[in-house]
Every structure is written in C-alpha cells, then in structure tokens.
Amino acid sequence: MTCGQKNNYALKRGMNNKHILRSLLPVILLSFVTVHLFSQDFGFGFADEETGNSGGTNNSFSIAVGGEVSASMLGYFYDFSKGPDYTALGNIFSGKLTFSAHTSFAEGVIDFNVLPAEMPDNSLSPLSVNEAYIRVFPGKLDITAGLRKLTWGKADSMGPLDVINPLDYSRIFTEMADNTSLIHIKIARPLIHAAFRFGNFSKIEGVFVPWFEPHLIPRTGRWAASQMEMLAMKNYSMELPPIGSISIPITVAEPNTTTLNYAQAGLRFSTTIGSADFSAQYYYGRLPQPSAGLTVKFTEPIDPNIPPMPENIQVDVLYNPYHQVGFDYAQVLFGFNTRAELAVTITGDLKGDDGSVYNPSIAWSLGFDRDIIWNINLNLQVTESIRLLHSNLGSDDPMSAVTGNYDIEGGQPLTATRLTAVVSRKFFRDELELRTAVVWGIEDRDCVIMPAIIWTKDTISAAFSGGFFTGNTDGQIGQYRDNNFLKMALTYTF
Numbered sequence: 001m002t003c004g005q006k007n008n009y010a011l012k013r014g015m016n017n018k019h020i021l022r023s024l025l026p027v028i029l030l031s032f033v034t035v036h037l038f039s040q041d042f043g044f045g046f047a048d049e050e051t052g053n054s055g056g057t058n059n060s061f062s063i064a065v066g067g068e069v070s071a072s073m074l075g076y077f078y079d080f081s082k083g084p085d086y087t088a089l090g091n092i093f094s095g096k097l098t099f100s101a102h103t104s105f106a107e108g109v110i111d112f113n114v115l116p117a118e119m120p121d122n123s124l125s126p127l128s129v130n131e132a133y134i135r136v137f138p139g140k141l142d143i144t145a146g147l148r149k150l151t152w153g154k155a156d157s158m159g160p161l162d163v164i165n166p167l168d169y170s171r172i173f174t175e176m177a178d179n180t181s182l183i184h185i186k187i188a189r190p191l192i193h194a195a196f197r198f199g200n201f202s203k204i205e206g207v208f209v210p211w212f213e214p215h216l217i218p219r220t221g222r223w224a225a226s227q228m229e230m231l232a233m234k235n236y237s238m239e240l241p242p243i244g245s246i247s248i249p250i251t252v253a254e255p256n257t258t259t260l261n262y263a264q265a266g267l268r269f270s271t272t273i274g275s276a277d278f279s280a281q282y283y284y285g286r287l288p289q290p291s292a293g294l295t296v297k298f299t300e301p302i303d304p305n306i307p308p309m310p311e312n313i314q315v316d317v318l319y320n321p322y323h324q325v326g327f328d329y330a331q332v333l334f335g336f337n338t339r340a341e342l343a344v345t346i347t348g349d350l351k352g353d354d355g356s357v358y359n360p361s362i363a364w365s366l367g368f369d370r371d372i373i374w375n376i377n378l379n380l381q382v383t384e385s386i387r388l389l390h391s392n393l394g395s396d397d398p399m400s401a402v403t404g405n406y407d408i409e410g411g412q413p414l415t416a417t418r419l420t421a422v423v424s425r426k427f428f429r430d431e432l433e434l435r436t437a438v439v440w441g442i443e444d445r446d447c448v449i450m451p452a453i454i455w456t457k458d459t460i461s462a463a464f465s466g467g468f469f470t471g472n473t474d475g476q477i478g479q480y481r482d483n484n485f486l487k488m489a490l491t492y493t494f
Contacts, residue, residue, distance in 0.1 A: 060104055067097040067114075072489035074174060076222070078482045091116050096130065106136040131188045142195040147188040150207065152268055152281060153341050153365075154328045156381055157182055157420050160343035160363035161281060161326045164207060164266070165189055166288045168216040170223050173480070176437055177450040177465035177487055180422070187213060201272035212262035214319060215288040226479050230292060230398065236313055238399060252315045262286055262319070276331040283326075286319040287347070291408045293318055293356035294401035313398060320357050322347045339381075341365040352389025355407035360388045367420075376425045384417040417442040431457055444475025459493045 073089040080087055095114035100107060110132040133146025153161030157176075165186040175185050195205035218224045219232035230236075235247040264285035271278055293316040298308035326343035342364045349357035367381030387409065394400065394407030419442065424435040433454040440447040452465035466486045471478040 060102075062102045064100045064102070065098070066100075066494060067095060068491055068493045069093075069095045070489060070491040072487065074485060074487045076482075077484040077486075105138055106134070108134045129188070140197040142197075144193045145191070147190055148193065149183060149186045149188050150191070150193060151183075152266075152283075153326070154277070154279070154330045154339040155341050155365045155383070156339070156367060156369075156379060159328075159341045159365045159383065160345075160385070161324075161328055161341050163283050163285060163324060164191070164209065166213050166215045169225070170216060170218055173439075173448055173450065173467050173483075174485065174487060176439075177467050177485075178452045178454060178463040178489060187216065189213065199271075203270045205268050205270075207266050209264040209285070210260065212257040212264065212286045212319060213288075214257070214286075214290060217289065222483060223480070225476070226474070227476075228290075230315060231290070231317065236398060238310070240309075246310070248310045248313055250313045250315060252317060254317050255319065257286075257319060276329060279328045281324075281326050281328075283324045285322065285324075287322055287358055288319070289358075291318040291320050291356055291358060292316065294398055294406050296399065296402050310399070313401075316356075318356055320347050320349075322358075336368040336370045338368045339366075349389075352392030353394070355394045355401075355405070355410070358409060359390065359393070362386045362388065374425070376423060379422040379424075381420045382417065383420070384415055386415050387412075390414045413443045415443060431455060439477060441471070441475050441477050444472050444478060446471025446473075446475035446478030448477050448480075461489075461491050461493075463487070463489045463491075465489075 071092055072094065073092060075087060075089050093116055096111065097114055098109065098111040100109045111130040113128045113130045115126045115128070129147055131147050131149060133144050133148045135142065135144040137143075150164045151162055152164060153159040155162065158167075165188065167182075168185045168187055171185050172182070175182060189209050190211070191207055191209045193205065193207045195203055197203045217228055219228045224232065230250070231252055233250050236250055237245055237247055240246050264283070266281060266283035266285070268279060268281035295314040295316070296310055297312040297314065299311045301308050323346045324343055326341065328339070328341040330337075330339045332338070343362070345361045345363065347358050347360050348354070349359050352359045363383070363385040365381060365383040367379070369377060369379035372378050393412075394405040394410050396407065396410030396412075398406060400406045400410075419440045420438070421440075422435060422437045424433055426433045433452075433456070435452045435454065437450040437452075438447060439450075446469070448467055448469045450465060450467045452463055454461065454463045454465075464487070466484070468484050469477060469481045473479060473481055
C-alpha cells in the first residue's frame with residue numbers, strides 16, 4: 001500500500017510538521033546554548049558511546065552544518081501516453097539542511113527537509129522537520145529525546161521487528177528505485193530512547209513513544225491503495241432487489257491518537273556470542289495500518305410490510321493495540337552475510353472472530369547478501385506473515401456488518417509472502433553501479449522491477465532509474481500497473 005498525491009493524511013502530517021517545527025526550534029536552540037555552557041563551565045570529559053569514559057577533561061565544543069541539494073524529475077508512463085498537457089515531473093528541487101552541536105558527552109541535532117516555496121498546496125510548509133533531538137552519553141549510558149528515526153531488527157528492508165517508526169507508503173517504490181536504504185520513507189516519532197552498554201558486546205535499550213502516528217497510506221490519488229477504498233468513499237453502492245441499485249452514504253470517524261492512551265514502549269537486548277549477533281525484543285504499541293468498525297443504520301419503516309432500508313454506514317477508524325515478542329540473528333556463514341528475524345504479534349482478537357481487530361500473527365524474515373560471480377552482488381530477503389485463527393475470519397462485504405460478520409481481513413489469504421532481491425555490479429573503481437531491485441508478492445502473483453544506473457564521484461551522485469509493475473491487478477503490488485515510472489536525480493552532499 002502506497003501514495004502519490006496530496007491527501008488528508010499528507011495534509012495532517014504537513015500541519016503537524018508546522019506545529020512541531022514552531023515548538024521545537026526554541027528547544028533545540030536552547031539545547032545548543034545549554035550544551036555549549038556545560039562544555040565551557042564543567043568539562044566532565046565523558047567520551048561517546050563508542051570510546052567509553054576517557055577519564056580526562058575535555059572542553060571541546062563544535063557546531064556543524066551539512067546537508068544535500070537534489071534535483072530530480074519523476075514521470076509516469078500513463079501521463080506520457082496522454083500527452084504533455086497531462087504530464088508533470090514533480091517539484092524538481094529538494095534538499096536537506098542539518099545543524100548539530102557537539103561536546104564530548106552531548107549533542108543536539110535538527111535536520112530539515114527543504115521543498116520549493118511554491119507548493120501546489122500552500123498548506124504544506126516548504127521547511128519540515130525530518131529529525132530533531134538531544135542526545136547525552138555519559139559513559140556507557142546513551143539517552144536521546146526528540147524526533148528520531150530508529151531501526152530495530154537486522155533485516156535490510158521492512159523486517160517484522162522494525163516497528164518504531166511508521167512509513168510513508170507514498171514513496172516506497174520511487175525511493176527504492178535508486179536507494180539502498182529506506183530510511184527516507186520513515187516518519188520520525190517523538191520519543192525517549194535509552195541504551196546501556198555492558199560487557200564487551202552487550203547492550204540493553206528501551207524506548208517510549210508518547211503518542212501514535214500510523215503509516216501514511218493514501219486514500220485517494222495515484223498511489224491510493226485498494227485496501228483503503230472504504231475510508232475514501234462517500235457512498236456505497238449495492239443491489240437491493242427488487243428496488244435495484246441504491247447509494248448509501250458513508251461517514252468516517254477518525255480517532256485522536258495524540259493522547260497517552262496511544263503511548264507505546266519497548267525493550268531490546270542485543271549481544272554477540274562468538275561470531276553471531278543475537279537480539280531479543282518486546283514492544284507494546286498500535287498496529288500502524290488502520291482497521292475499521294462498521295455499523296449500518298436503517299430507516300424506520302412507516303409500513304410494517306416494508307423492510308427497513310439502509311440509511312448510513314458508519315466507519316470507525318481503529319488502530320489496534322498489540323504486543324510483540326521477537327528475536328533476530330546475524331552471522332557470516334560460508335561467505336554469506338546472513339540475517340533472520342522472528343516475531344509473534346498478539347492482538348486483542350484471541351478468538352479470531354472480531355472483524356474490527358486484526359488476528360494474531362507470526363512473521364519471519366530470512367535474508368543474505370554476498371558476491372556471487374564476476375563481482376556481482378546479490379542481496380536476497382524473504383519475509384512472510386502467517387495469520388493465526390484464519391478459519392474464523394468473516395466476510396469482506398461491508399453489508400455483512402448488519403449481521404456482525406464483517407471482517408477487515410475477510411477474503412485475504414492465510415499467508416502474505418514477499419521476496420525482495422537486489423542484484424548489483426560496480427565498475428570504474430566503484431564509481432558506476434548497475435543495479436536492479438525486484439519485489440515479488442508470491443500469493444498475489446505480482447511484482448515490481450526497478451533497474452537503475454548510479455554514478456557517484458566524491459560528493460556528487462547521479463541516478464537514472466525506473467519502476468515497472470506487472471502481475472495480478474488485484475494484488476498489493478499489481479494494483480499499481482498504471483504507475484510505471486522513470487526517475488532522474490542529481491544530488492550534491494555537503
């Protein structure tokens with residue numbers, strides 16, 4: 001599920017970014033001054049988390065400014081086929097600007113996304129906060145507070161244990177086309193994170209997220225997902241013999257997810273035994289994909305011989321609470337850089353028959369990367385989710401809510417399996433890279449193929465890439481068959 005055009009989620013996020021930006025700027029600037037004063041007046045001499053306590057006095061203080069400037073064009077074949085009047089190439093310009101202040105035991109960072117001042121929708125700010133946080137690291141303890149993107153788990157792409165940050169599904173495929181990392185599609189969350197290192201290779205960490213934000217999944221526009229159709233519809237058409245087709249209004253109610261009722265928290269322990277890395281984690285939170293509770297209201301019949309007619313469908317958007325216990329593992333085996341994850345997710349639907357709550361599930365991920373032949377590198381990952389109590393699912397017909405049989409997961413297969421493969425080869429002292437990424441939905445029998453040519457020289461990179469969708473048009477990937485695209489990007493990092 002992904003998105004492209006501006007929608008109510010994007011507007012909400014833009015407004016949140018404005019509010020967060022206004023509230024955080026004084027805090028970050030104050031933190032820079034505070035860090036500076038501490039470094040000048042006290043000079044505790046704590047080293048960072050990599051070097052441990054230096055035991056000496058260090059009054060060093062530094063301020064750094066960095067970022068990137070990017071010019072890119074993104075076009076869609078469907079638009080090309082309709083002619084220049086229907087073809088747009090995006091905003092062309094984008095950038096990042098990062099300010100940071102450092103001492104020997106603390107740092108403050110604020111990172112901005114920069115977009116053109118003249119946006120198609122003037123409610124979006126040209127300057128939005130990507131990350132903004134304060135971090136202190138006295139000895140072996142590391143504490144971070146602010147807007148942050150964190151990665152848990154060892155999978156290369158969207159593993160089941162990476163649960164802290166929601167994703168912007170409007171950009172998954174266009175970002176994956178020319179990037180090896182999907183950090184750019186993560187949405188930073190306000191959080192408090194603490195990590196304590198002990199022994200030579202062990203660490204325990206905890207995170208607290210005071211409120212909730214779901215995945216950014218479009219309900220309208222080019223990248224609107226079919227699974228979100230009910231939340232975007234104004235009316236539902238149904239056949240009612242002998243009357244014929246009738247249109248039933250739909251009312252959607254959104255929850256307020258900014259209260260402590262939506263707070264989330266987790267613990268993670270990591271260690272190394274021999275040549276293998278192991279981790280175990282627990283997380284309590286809210287599933288980032290929405291569920292829905294449906295209620296059908298009927299008119300009161302005047303004539304008792306006439307059955308009541310559907311008058312309205314009330315859709316209550318829900319974000320189900322869940323507990324997750326997971327484990328991951330990484331090791332080099334026979335030249336293969338191997339990674340694995342296993343997660344058990346427990347929701348409130350312990351019988352599998354509550355249509356407004358997702359069933360409990362088990363998810364796993366297994367992947368590796370290595371050079372196979374002629375310096376060609378293969379990165380392969382398989383991820384699967386297995387729904388428990390699958391036989392107790394109800395119907396996917398909204399009108400089955402009348403009998404209480406509607407189920408948000410109705411009609412879906414028992415398992416959802418995806419294979420992600422990236423094949424790459426570098427030339428000319430690693431300056432030129434040829435790469436192809438493939439994402440294949442096994443049950444849906446659909447896939448996307450994303451070839452790319454990437455040239456990198458010092459701080460400049462240029463990329464030409466594309467995305468081509470094929471397979472079952474009812475699948476989660478195949479539904480975007482009209483979204484085949486080409487992308488060109490030139491980036492300077494400073």
